[in-house]
Amino acid sequence: MDHRSDAHQEIRDAVRALCAQFPDEYHRKVDLARAYPEEFVEALTKSGWMAALIPEEYGGSGLGLTEASVIMEEINRAGGNSGACHGQMYNMNTLVRHGSPAQREKYLPKIASGELRLQSMGVTEPTTGTDTTKIKTTAIKKDGRYVINGQKVWISRVQHSDLMILLARTTPLAEVAKKTEGLSIFIVDVKAAMASGMEVRPILNMVNHETNELFFDNLEIPEENLIGEEGQGFKYILTGLNAERALIAAECIGDGYWFIDRVTNYVKERVVFGRPIGQNQGVQFPIAESFIEIEAANLMRYEACRLYDAQLPCGAQANMAKYLAAKASWEAANACLQFHGGFGFACEYDIERKFRETRLYQVAPISTNLILSYVAEHMLGLPRSF
Numbered sequence: 001m002d003h004r005s006d007a008h009q010e011i012r013d014a015v016r017a018l019c020a021q022f023p024d025e026y027h028r029k030v031d032l033a034r035a036y037p038e039e040f041v042e043a044l045t046k047s048g049w050m051a052a053l054i055p056e057e058y059g060g061s062g063l064g065l066t067e068a069s070v071i072m073e074e075i076n077r078a079g080g081n082s083g084a085c086h087g088q089m090y091n092m093n094t095l096v097r098h099g100s101p102a103q104r105e106k107y108l109p110k111i112a113s114g115e116l117r118l119q120s121m122g123v124t125e126p127t128t129g130t131d132t133t134k135i136k137t138t139a140i141k142k143d144g145r146y147v148i149n150g151q152k153v154w155i156s157r158v159q160h161s162d163l164m165i166l167l168a169r170t171t172p173l174a175e176v177a178k179k180t181e182g183l184s185i186f187i188v189d190v191k192a193a194m195a196s197g198m199e200v201r202p203i204l205n206m207v208n209h210e211t212n213e214l215f216f217d218n219l220e221i222p223e224e225n226l227i228g229e230e231g232q233g234f235k236y237i238l239t240g241l242n243a244e245r246a247l248i249a250a251e252c253i254g255d256g257y258w259f260i261d262r263v264t265n266y267v268k269e270r271v272v273f274g275r276p277i278g279q280n281q282g283v284q285f286p287i288a289e290s291f292i293e294i295e296a297a298n299l300m301r302y303e304a305c306r307l308y309d310a311q312l313p314c315g316a317q318a319n320m321a322k323y324l325a326a327k328a329s330w331e332a333a334n335a336c337l338q339f340h341g342g343f344g345f346a347c348e349y350d351i352e353r354k355f356r357e358t359r360l361y362q363v364a365p366i367s368t369n370l371i372l373s374y375v376a377e378h379m380l381g382l383p384r385s386f
């Protein structure tokens, strides 16, 4: 079944052809070993897909977030997990749009060639959670360098990335007029940092998602690693966060179609009580319902990407796309698991793996409750609750 022929068919076909070289068994083995899909990410890099958002003058393909989202969708649609590599996509525009000419010149060609990976973004902290403006990690300017102290949690792909975008407070909260001021972002050389003040502790978790606690103890980074203007980092980090939400929406849509395809094929074939189980409306309806929700979420995902690519405000649409898509893929995952009966729990069917993977997106990168609260306050004008 493929009802999704669109303007991006060429990209879809090419990514599908690459993904076909990495069948279910590959992703299953990587998941069981809690390993990193190194060969897969390498193949994506060599084929240029990981440089999709890098302007052509720096060796990339100069595509938009819409096209990047199609790449991520196809990976998940093919049974893989973009979580291993999507950081490079959502971090890229933070550097492209807000980095200085010298920073772009220094990093972008090497990222495009695959010499460097920009897969990590360090925002979340253990004691402040979603309340981002309260983060306690500080960056204090001293003799042409910034000295970083503090702690982060759930920072993904650090061990498979050369660069990380880090959010830290440069002016104390008490000294700024607005809580979003006084935050800055930096580009961190991961290996150099690990040798001089950044400790990385992996967190074993439900998904095969390489993620870590980070501890900063007087980590010194060069002044020129500040991205944009000091104190304006919150604004810049939103470029990455909005991209992340739109991309993850696309990944959930890829997951959703994967679940729908699997379950549809299965319920046509599986005969119980003398007829295919898919003949029962009790089986058909949850599948049809989640399919409708995936299709609807897909429209919002394209709208979020369109606004992002036009550099228009897209926070609401990126949040709503992520909300709808994560919910739809989760419903599809539930139907897929349920109608496979006991077989859904067998690792060799890959359903339990994809079920775990897609569940993450109701919590990360932003929880459903926080999206509801954003919409209530910013779109409906309801009183601020926190």
Ligand SMILES: Cc1cc2nc3c(=O)[nH]c(=O)nc-3n(C[C@H](O)[C@H](O)[C@H](O)COP(=O)(O)OP(=O)(O)OC[C@H]3O[C@@H](n4cnc5c(N)ncnc54)[C@H](O)[C@@H]3O)c2cc1C
Pocket: 120, 121, 122, 123, 124, 125, 128, 129, 130, 131, 153, 154, 155, 156, 157, 205, 207, 209, 211, 360, 363, 364, 365, 366, 367, 368, 369, 370, 373, 386
């Ligand atoms: C596998 C994984 C990978 C991740 N990767 C990264 C990464 O690379 N970089 C990074 O910076 N972060 C990363 N994160 C962190 C992720 O973005 C956060 O976990 C997420 O934003 C939720 O924050 P929290 O865990 O601190 O939850 P909290 O802020 O503690 O919230 C917990 C729950 O409480 C509820 N809640 C909280 N406040 C409210 C409220 N005001 N109203 C209603 N409900 C509320 C929500 O349901 C929420 O899920 C990752 C997380 C995971 C699990």
